[in-house]
Amino acid sequence: MVSLTAPYVSGFLAFREVPFLVDAVRRLQAKEPGLMPQVILVDGNGVLHHRGFGVACHLGVLTGLPCIGVAKKLLHVDGLKNNALHKEKIQLLQAGGDSFPLTGSSGTVLGMALRSHDHSTKPLYISVGHKTGLETAVRLTHRCCRFRIPEPVRQADIRSREHVRKTLELPGPPALGRER
DNA sequence: GCGACAG
DNA sequence: ATCTTGTCGC
Numbered sequence: 001m002v003s004l005t006a007p008y009v010s011g012f013l014a015f016r017e018v019p020f021l022v023d024a025v026r027r028l029q030a031k032e033p034g035l036m037p038q039v040i041l042v043d044g045n046g047v048l049h050h051r052g053f054g055v056a057c058h059l060g061v062l063t064g065l066p067c068i069g070v071a072k073k074l075l076h077v078d079g080l081k082n083n084a085l086h087k088e089k090i091q092l093l094q095a096g097g098d099s100f101p102l103t104g105s106s107g108t109v110l111g112m113a114l115r116s117h118d119h120s121t122k123p124l125y126i127s128v129g130h131k132t133g134l135e136t137a138v139r140l141t142h143r144c145c146r147f148r149i150p151e152p153v154r155q156a157d158i159r160s161r162e163h164v165r166k167t168l169e170l171p172g173p174p175a176l177g178r179e180r
Numbered sequence: 181g182c183g184a185c186a187g
Numbered sequence: 188a189t190c191t192t193g194t195c196g197c
Contacts, residue, residue: 008188010185017187044186054186069186076185125186187188 001167010075013044014055018062021055025063038066039132041141041152045069046129048102048111050077060130067129068137069111070153074125078104089113090123097142099126112138116145124148 002023006016021042029036045054046069056069074082080102089100096117101109102125111127112134126138144150149157 008187010187013186049186071186073186082185 001163011050014053014058017044018055018058021059022062025059025065036065039140040065040067040129041070041144041150042067042129043070043153043156045071045075045111045125046127046137048075048077048080048125048127050075052110054127054129056127056129066131068132068141069125069127069129070141070150071125071127072122072149074102074113078106078108078110080104080110086113090121093123096120096145097139099123099138102127109134114138114142116142116148116150120145120148122148124150 002020004016004020008016025036025040040056040059040063042056042059044056046056046060046067048054048069048071049057054069054075056067059065060067074080074086076082080086090113093099093113093115096115096119099112099114102111102113103109111125113123114126115121116124124141126134126141128134128137132140141150144152147154
């Protein structure tokens, strides 16, 4: 269990969460090196970011592991916006695996909006974090989706919440925030 | 000036 | 993110 201190500020998520993520990877390396993943799906963005360097990039550089940014909402950057036009494109996504590029005003493709499975309406926003191409990132993410949220992220979410629930209900030292 | 804009 | 209310599908 960790206690977050830095506040959440859009565009600065890495400064709040990456230290704990790096620590988790380090602890795994020390305790169960055989379980070290070949790639990490990060709950947040990679290069789809104000300065082209979101939490998925930070974690990749700090650990040397391939990382993929998987965001649930579109971060408004480089002219990208969740407006009517964007929503129309989402409507055009038919089956799971369908996607369309997220091209900023600068002409750069910052990521892809992905319909993660057949029965999902709201897309996932995939972007390169570290040591991976965008196409690979999108395909791998799609293959991890039993539901809208890719299973690795979903399980981390479910299990961390459960852990916090069981830890917080009993008397003990107070803690602020929670992290996976 | 305020709100929006990963979690 | 968190919280709350209501609905739909398996």
